[in-house]
Amino acid sequence: EIVMTQSPATLSVSPGERATLSCRASQSVSNNLVWYQQKPGQAPRLLIYGASTRATGSPARFSGSGSGTEFTLTISSLQSEDFAVYYCQQYNDWPRTFGQGTKVEIK
């Protein structure tokens, strides 16, 4: 199965700063990658699909890039509501696999 590895595990950022999250696949997943945001006690919410396309309702400060094995989620200017856990997931192959998550916390 394809192993998804996210880094860092925890990212401490001040409001208004830029955050860059990484996701690496153990083999190519083309651009078949999504990013989710999850807040405590809530279901994950789709932010990005196709590696770089923002989902409906996803703010413009979220952007995704990459293809193949290396992917990045960038939050251009962190707002208070963005402090959460972010997961990447590949949908190129079976089984679907998730990264272990990056927690974005207030610095």
Add this chain to the structure above:
Amino acid sequence: QVQLVQSGAEVKKPGASVKISCKASGYTFTTYKIHWVRQAPGQGLEWMGWIDAGDGNTKYSQKLQGRVTFTNDTTARAAYMELSSLRSEDTAVYYCVRDESDWGQGTLVTVSS
């Protein structure tokens, strides 16, 4: 808008089975797959498999194969996940998901003697 509404929390004893429902609205039910994902307390996300709501075809994770069964009822616009031979490590929140996009609210299953 798309909504997936799941059944309520369950408490089960080891060795028992649990069946969770996921009722869909706001889209053509039969044209999408419903995936099932679970999340143990304080842990990450684990994909369990999917059911094609149109033809009923299924795909299961190798880890759960033999213990998990997905079914659906197109009339009721609902998908179901049944997990048998429950063990403590099956304690988790279980989610239904429409094709990587829309998620149900989650159903907590607690397995405890």
